[in-house]
Amino acid sequence: MAPAALIIIDMINTYDHEDAETLVPAVRKALPGIATLLKRARESGAPVIYVNDNFGQWRSHHGELLDAALRGRHRELVEPVSPDEDSLFVIKARHSIFYETPLAYLLGDLGVEQLVLCGQVTEQCLLYSALDAHIRHFGVVVSFDALAHIDAHLADAALRMMQRNMAAQLRSTGDITLDSAA
Template sequence: MGETKTALIVIDMINTYDHKDADLLIPSVRDALPAVVRLLQRARERDVPVIYANDNFGEWRSHHGEIVETALGGPHADLVEPVRPDGTDLFVVKARHSIFFETPLSYLLNQLDIGHVVLCGQVTEQCVLYSALDAHIRHMRVTVPADAVAHIHADLAEAALRMMERNMGADIRTAETARL
């Protein structure tokens, strides 16, 4: 089997932070943001596909441009602007925790011949964990830069990272050392 291609997947970073756990999440997002930005820069410099997989927050008439503009118009635009999608990035709207559940992501990754995903974003113990599992059961290699994922509960995030590593064979490392 030859070398597989890699994609960087940015999970739920386009966010208005208008939800019940936002106060717990925002400090962790601030901590993870620089590493996510560095990953985005590295991926774009290397022509690695960048795919945003983002909740639509129940607004089923919204398209990705509206989701981005709504988040940029909110009180936490400073958390969104640095990771704003550019004209080359791809965008998949999701409804539930996993980036794969009822989305065209599997098809897209197959079309791009992607066999390795680098997952960053939020929330480590929810969407990142479930997405890593779904990538694993699709026989994809998974990397999760621990400094580029944000959490609501630190103890659950640590457990989730250990589960991804132990149970799914995910490569848990830093953004700087993640292979793109």
């Protein structure tokens, strides 16, 4: 297997937005899978990279985003998957984890060839990120039981698109291994 990195998308969240209450049940369902992947990546030495929306807070950094999320309405959704001191963190302002971020450079520097994607929102940020990873020639594995959605029908369609149009491998958390890029 090519050296892989676990990419955790938008899980540092205050859940203080329009779709939050629709999203929260799906996040609760996805949390065990995300926590399992996180534990597995940390044990294997594979890079763990959080790519997170900055929520329009242009003066913030990852510590401030995490502190705000842990003070937010759903701390219990953030705490189990919080970054540790070895985690890497990339701030994004748009849907894709690559758009106007240094992520591609970071992945190249780490020698990563395959991305394991998890987090939220399947039909938005995950879909666009999978496309951008594919066009940059990264292998893409999507952990379908470690994803949260707002609209289940759109999420199902997004997963089918990732698999068919972007050559993404859809796997359950139990079927994903992570190898260190080191």
